[in-house]
Amino acid sequence: MAQKTIAFFPEAAFGPALNSVGIAQAVEALGHKAVFLSDPGFVEVYEGYGFKAYPVNLSEPMPADQMAKFWEDFINGHIPNFRKSPYDQIDNYVKDCWTAIVDSAKWAEKDLPGVLAEVKPDLICVDNVILFPAIKQFGKPWVRIISCSENEIEDDAIPPHLSGCAENDHEGHARYRARFNEVIKPIHDDFNGFLAACGEDAYPIGQFFEASPFMNLLLYPEAVKFNRSHPLPANRFQYLEGCVRAEKPYEVPTFAANNDKPLLYVSFGSLGSGDVDLLKRIIETVGKLPYRALVNVGGYKDQYDDVPANVIIDSWFPQPSVIPQVDAVIHHGGNNSFTECLYFGKPAIIMPYVWDGHDNATRVQETGHGFKMPRYDWTDADLAEKLAACVNDPAMKAKLAATSASMQSQNGPAKAAAILDTLVKGETFHG
Known part of the structure; x- marks a missing residue:
């Protein structure tokens, strides 16, 4: 089998980053080459697991330690808002996050075309909540990884993403969606302007990404998935049952008290x-x-x-x-x-x-x-x-x-790697 290059582009956060590491480990076990497109602050993370990482600026360039401090300060500055309900976080934390995320997509578009031309991936896996037009337009299959809650893929019957609503609280669903769309509209209009400049069609209000026409991998386990009004077709959406990476062993130390307790x-x-x-x-x-x-x-x-x-x-x-x-x-x-x-x-x-x-x-x-x-x-x-x-x-x-x-019994990383292997060979995955 000819070795193919599969590029992973996770969000600059440890959750998505380490999920992709788990899949990349399984991909390499099948004989392919896994590389990472990375926020500069995360390059060392991927290198620490033995992968080549190519920096892509997602904000104004700054030293890696300063970038890490940026997000730490961003979160710490919002600690007073952590006392608020999800609904009451829309016009502060959520709004500020989406502003930063849209900015990250604009910055990425400056670097991505050149990085992709250098890497020449045969398949690209994106774990993010926003579209990067250069990836969609690169001319190779691309896969969306959803490492957050599965309600990132919307459905009228389930709680909206970030709402914290109960599954059957349909009145709460509608209230959250209406407020989210109201607050987010100026940011969304700005993003649609960026999409137009990149030759892409506008998204409906509230939408910043789309499902991949090739494959979408959801880390959400079947045991907790939502009851959708429109079930996701298995040929394009696969649940990975988590994607737990291999990590170094840990020996529990001896405690000075309660050493025999749970x-x-x-x-x-x-x-x-x-x-x-x-x-x-x-x-x-x-x-x-x-x-x-x-x-x-x-x-x-x-x-x-x-x-x-x-x-x-x-x-x-x-x-x-x-x-x-x-x-x-x-x-x-x-x-x-x-x-x-x-x-x-x-x-x-x-x-x-x-x-x-x-x-x-x-x-x-x-x-x-x-x-x-x-x-x-x-x-x-x-x-x-x-x-x-x-x-x-x-x-x-x-x-x-x-x-x-x-x-x-499912082995999420191996399942993901097998799906990617099928796609990178140019074959159709049937679910």
């Missing part, structure tokens, strides 16, 4: 760790409960004093190697954390703050795989009660075991 893992992701006050509160509460806990505090480790004897903090954990060893997880609802907990059969308490964390928090509870908790408005007793249920509830354990068995 183990928790707490993480709000690489950016959410800036919410130091919340993490300190969780640590203080867990310190009084019959558990052990590993807590990811990101780059803020020096701000933590007097950590309880049953808690160990660190700046980073190899999460796919940690979660299999714990009894419950407290996280923010990012799609990696969400799918990894389901993949390994671990109950989760999700305290969302932005983006699809709201959707995943609602979904984990309404499908019986864990609990949604408000990020700030909770008591020690609330957390203790939900942790006890996570560790002891037999119905939840059975549900998680079944979901885990189903997901692990």
Whole structure:
């Protein structure tokens, strides 16, 4: 078989980046060459896994460390908005995000034609929420990867993306969509002007991307997927049952207290760790409960004093190697954390703050795989009660075991690689 080059272009965030790493590892196992088109701040991430990465500016060029700080500052500047409902975040965090995302598409268009001409990929995989016209126009098949909640692909019967609405709250769906479209219209009009300048047709209000005519890979697991009014055709849409990457082994350290008690893992992701006050509160509460806990505090480790004897903090954990060893997880609802907990059969308490964390928090509870908790408005007793249920509830354990068995039998990265292999050979995938 002739080796083909498959290029991955994930969003500049660890969730999409590491999902694509998992698929790229499986692609190379089939004999193809995987490369990355990368925000300059993420080039070292892909190189760390042994992949060649080509920088594509998604904003005004700046040093990599400054770029990382930009998004950290962006998130930390919105911490007051994390107390708001998804609906009340539309005209602040969501609006600011979409402004930045549209700007990123404009910047990318300056570099992408030249980078694609250099790389000469046979297939391009894009994990983002916005169209990059140069990729669509390159003349090779392109695949859309949806690493966020599956409601990124809209359907009238399911909650709108980012809304956090319950599946059957149709009045809430309509209210959120109307407000989103109202707030986003000037940004959307600007994006449509950019599309026109690139020779592309305008998108309907609220839409910034389209489904690929070749293939769309959804990381969402079947066990939590929505009941759509228009089911997605299998020849163009495939669920990957998560896409858990291989990570270095992790040995759970010995704790100074509660070393024989159930183990928790707490993480709000690489950016959410800036919410130091919340993490300190969780640590203080867990310190009084019959558990052990590993807590990811990101780059803020020096701000933590007097950590309880049953808690160990660190700046980073190899999460796919940690979660299999714990009894419950407290996280923010990012799609990696969400799918990894389901993949390994671990109950989760999700305290969302932005983006699809709201959707995943609602979904984990309404499908019986864990609990949604408000990020700030909770008591020690609330957390203790939900942790006890996570560790002891037999119905939840059975549900998680079944979901885990189903997901692990699928092997998402290998399934994705097999689909990409079919497409890159010029063959049709029939579902």
